Amino acid sequence: MNVAAIVGGGLALFIAVAALVHLGRRRATPYALGRSLRLLALGATLGIAIAMLPATVSDSGAAAGYLLGVPTVVALVPLGAELAGRVVGVATTLAAIVMLAWGLLLGLGDGVYFVIPALILGAAAVASVTPRRGMPVSDNGNSPRTRS
Numbered sequence: 001m002n003v004a005a006i007v008g009g010g011l012a013l014f015i016a017v018a019a020l021v022h023l024g025r026r027r028a029t030p031y032a033l034g035r036s037l038r039l040l041a042l043g044a045t046l047g048i049a050i051a052m053l054p055a056t057v058s059d060s061g062a063a064a065g066y067l068l069g070v071p072t073v074v075a076l077v078p079l080g081a082e083l084a085g086r087v088v089g090v091a092t093t094l095a096a097i098v099m100l101a102w103g104l105l106l107g108l109g110d111g112v113y114f115v116i117p118a119l120i121l122g123a124a125a126v127a128s129v130t131p132r133r134g135m136p137v138s139d140n141g142n143s144p145r146t147r148s
Contacts, residue, residue, distance in 0.1 A: 005051040012047025037124035038078045041117040045075035048113045071114045074099045089128040096121035
């Protein structure tokens with residue numbers, strides 16, 4: 001086990017604990033679950049990228065920048081969309097698809113490990129979907145509780 005694997009694993013573990021603490025504070029609402037899963041996917045992506053960095057640089061040289069950079073940027077996109085308050089579900093879904101395609105494209109090498117964060121992002125995309133089942137009922141005095 002080399003230093004990069006230890007640092008990557010430690011960083012992934014740190015972000016996973018932060019995601020679980022965030023989830024515990026928010027009482028498992030769909031918003032908190034989606035954000036925790038996005039943080040967990042980022043932690044897994046960074047952990048994998050850091051652990052694979054020495055082997056990828058020695059094998060691919062300068063190409064390691066985009067081989068490991070694309071999944072890292074893709075994992076950051078849903079969190080950026082969340083900070084901006086725009087289309088979080090769409091950004092998470094697209095990030096999951098791109099990361100899955102990148103992991104399968106590089107599947108003959110070490111890129112297959114990026115399928116794990118892609119699946120986590122897919123779960124976050126599902127958790128980000130809010131049900132829209134009609135309009136909420138307003139309490140205008142016609143509810144059974146207020147009738148005499």
